[in-house]
Amino acid sequence: MGHAAVHPYYAAAVRSMAASWHAFVYGGVDVSGSITIDKLPGGLWPQALSVRVFGPHLWAVALPQVIEGVATVFLLHRIVRAWAGPLGAVFAAAVFALTPVAVVLTRHDIPDTLLTLLLVLAAGAAQKAVRTGGWxxxxxxxxxxxxxxxxxxxxxxxxxxAIALVYQLAAPGSAVRRITRLVAAGALALLVSCSWLLMVWATPAGSRPYLDGTTNNNPFTLVFGYNGLSRFGGNPNALGAVAGTAASRTTGNTGWTMLVNHTVGPQIAWFLPLAVLALVLGVRWRRGEPRTDASRAGFVLWGGWLVMHVLVFSLSNGNHGYYTIVLAPALAALAGGGVALMWEQYQTGGPRRAALPAAIALSAVWATVLEEPHPGFSRWTLPIVLMLGVCGALGLWIRGPRTTRRGVLGALGAGLAATLLAPAAWSLSCLDPVYAGSPTSPLAGPVGTAYFELKDGQAKVDTTALDAPDQRDRQLLGYLQANRSGAKYLVATQAAYSAEPLLRDTAQPMLVMGGFTGLTPFPTAPQLASLVSSHQLRFALLTTQRPSTPATKWVKSNCTRVPARAYGRAADGSFRLYDCASGL
Structure with missing residues (x-):
C-alpha cells in the first residue's frame, strides 16, 4: 500500500464522512454536508467506518479494499467449487488473485472492489437459486x-x-413459477437499489446536502442522468445533469477493441481467449442434457455477465481502465470452469481431449500478443511463458502408453503456470512506485500517463495522506483558522479540486462551490452573498484550473484579494484567496 496513491477526492470525502454521521449518511464532501460527492455514498461507507474506528490514516482508507479483494478470492473459490469442482475452483481463485487490475485496486480507495465483491455474492446466491429453486x-x-x-x-x-436468463432456463419448476419469482426478486432488487434515492428524495432540500452533478438537486438525476445516460450518446445534460469535464469523464477505452488495447489489455484480458473458448465449449458440449443441467447453467451465468459488461463498456462514451475489474470474476470463473471441463474430457479420451492442450497453447500465444507493445517490461517472463506453454501443451498432446499420471499432471501444471505467469508479473509490478498507477486512474505496469511522467522524471510519486498537511497547506490553514472570525465555514473553495488537500488535512466545514466539476450550480450567487452577510463565511479560495461560475464571479466582484505572502506563499500560483468581509 505504501507506494500507491489513493484517489484525492474520495480520500477527502472519506475523512469528512468519518467525522460526521450527517456527512456519512448523505455522502457530504465536508463535515457540514453542504454538497455531496458525485456518486452514491455507499461505496465509501466501509472506508469512512474504517477511518472512524482507526483514525485518519492512509492504511485505514485502504484496509476495506484489501479485505474486499481477499473476500472475493475466497468466495469465488467456494462458488466455482460448488459448480465446477476443486480444480476449477483453485484455478479460478488464482486467476482473479493475479488479475492486475484487481491487484492494483486493492491498494486504492476506489469503490469498484466493493462492487465486485457484492456481485460475486449475488452470483453465488443466483447459482444456489438455480440449483435448488428456493425462494x-x-x-x-x-x-x-x-x-x-x-x-x-x-x-x-x-x-x-444474465441471472434472469439462467434462472428462467435452468431453475426447477414451471415456467410461470420461475417468471413469478423473477418478478418478485426484481422488485426487491429495485427497492433495495433505490432505498437511498428514495430516502434523499423524501428529505427536504434544506435538511440535506445539495446533490452534486445535478442542476435540479434531484437524486434520480444524479444516478440516472449524471452517472447514467450522460455517459452514452451525445446529451451531457441528460435528465438535468451537469455536463462532465475532463476531470470527471474519460473519452478513451471504448469501442469493441477496448479490452485488448495496449493499456487495458494487460490489466484484464490475459484469460479472455480461454474464457471465450470455455463458454463456447461449455454450452456446446452440454447440449442434450436436461434443462436444469447445472454445468451448462454456470457457463451461461458467467458468460452472460461477461457479454453484458463488454457490450455496455463498448457503447459508452469512455471508460477508465480500472472499470474492467468487474469482468475479472466472470473471466476467472469461466477459465476455471473451462479448465475443469476440458480436463474431464481429456481424461475421458476421444477427440475432445485436444481442447485442453489447444487452450493452453492459445493462452501462451495470447500472452505474447499482450506483451508485444511493451518489449522493455519484464523481459524474462515471455520466454518462460512460451517454454512452459509449449511443454505443457505438447506433454498433454503426445501422451503415450508409457506416460505416467505424474507426467500428465506435470504437463497440466506447466501449462496452467504458463497462463498465470505474465499476469502475475504485471500484478507484482504495482509494488514498484513507478508502476503503482495514478491516484485517479490506477493501472498496473508500464502504461498510463502517470507511469510515463514518473519514468521521465516529470513527476514524483504521489504522497496523498490524511491528517498530514504539507508546509504550504499548514500555513494556509493556520491563516484561515486565525482569521475565521467565528464563521461557520473555514473557507469556500472553487470546486473539489481546491478543497481536496484541505479536507484531507482537517475535518472542518468547507463550502465546496460547484462540486467535483466546479459546474454544479451550488451555491448560487445570492446564496453565497447571504452566507457572507450572515457571517457564516469569510474566505473564498478560487483557482484558475476550473471555469468561472456566477458564484466565483460574485467573489471576484465583492471580495478583496489576500496577498499570497499573508499566508506564507511567495506567489499565488493557480490559487487566489479572497477575503469577503468587505462584501458585508
Missing part, C-alpha cells in the same frame, strides 16, 4: 444486487439479464 437464495441475490447498486449505481444492474 431464499433468489431473494438474497436481489439484496446483494441492491447493495451493489449503492456501491456503483447502474453498473450493478448489468448482471441482471
Amino acid at each position: 431464499a437464495p433468489l431473494l438474497t441475490c436481489a439484496v446483494w444486487i441492491g447493495l451493489a447498486f449503492q456501491a456503483k449505481m447502474l453498473q450493478a444492474w448489468l448482471v441482471l439479464p
